[in-house]
Amino acid sequence: DIYPGETLGLVGESGCGKSTLGRAILRLTEPTGGQVLFRGKDLAHLSQREMRDERKHLQMIFQDPYASLNPRMTVGQIIGEPLETFRIATGRGRDEHVQELMETVGLSKRFIKRYPHEFSGGQRQRIGIARALAVDPDFIVADEPISALDVSIQAQIMNLMERLQRKNNLTYLFISHDLRAIRHVSDRVAVMYLGKLVEIADAKVIYDEPLMPYTKALISAVPVPDPEIEATRKRMVLEGDVPSPINPPQGCRFHTRCPFAIQACKEVVPPLAEIKPNHFAACIRISPEQPHIEKVAEGDAPGLRDAQRIIAT
Structure with a gap:
């Protein structure tokens, strides 16, 4: 179980199935068995239309902030796309919402017409976070969100995620192979080996x-x-x-x-x-x-x- 408002850290060696689990929860990778329960609904057995309705509550921050952003879209278009997809805002209202989201994650609204290649790695990850926040989700899978960033930028992104969690009462599944990062951000820690969870406890107890x-x-x-x-x-x-x-x-x-x-x-x-x-x-x-x-x-x-x-x- 992942409890509302907590950060569950998922740690294990590369290739053990951490990212696959995160993607399977959101049905970005179709699960082959088992259950994924969210608010009493089994996400693994919902139709595509039913799953589309649930995606508003479930979002993902990807490992590679550059590969996950469309290079042909401006920042405003990237962050604004989910607002239009879920009919949250259009036109001028969408632009105002995008600017608010950019400021929330520490990006100047002056950058709204820039493209992903014009930003640093840390800034791109902030764009990815803003996109995830656009639909006001309850649960976010953060798949190695800092592994591609410099150490100094890693701390900034982790602090930003913690601040947003307190502000919006977010629940995180924080996936990483970096045990120091996991210890810093997690309330509880789950350890995975070859696709199986082998230990779960409070972060302090695990360490x-x-x-x-x-x-x-x-x-x-x-x-x-x-x-x-x-x-x-x-x-x-x-x-x-x-x-x-x-x-x-x-x-x-x-x-x-x-x-x-x-x-x-x-x-x-x-x-x-x-x-x-x-x-x-x-x-x-x-x-x-x-x-x-x-x-x-x-x-x-x-x-x-x-x-x-x-x-x-």
């Missing part, structure tokens, strides 16, 4: 007390600014290559690289279970009674019985 071995490895790879701490801290290094998402391993998809894997991990698909209050993880080596993994006997799988019970029901 301070991760449960899944994969999450621990991700966080241990984040550099620490203090050189003394960086030189002494232990890193969890994963061996082997990431399996193909087309033909993922049986059982737990992470078992081929997990230092704590046992035979049962190769056979049982772990459910995403609540190990601690509001802290979910997919691992049969942990359970509510034993939330910490250790290298112990081969047959040890504290959460196996719980996993089999959940799967059976």
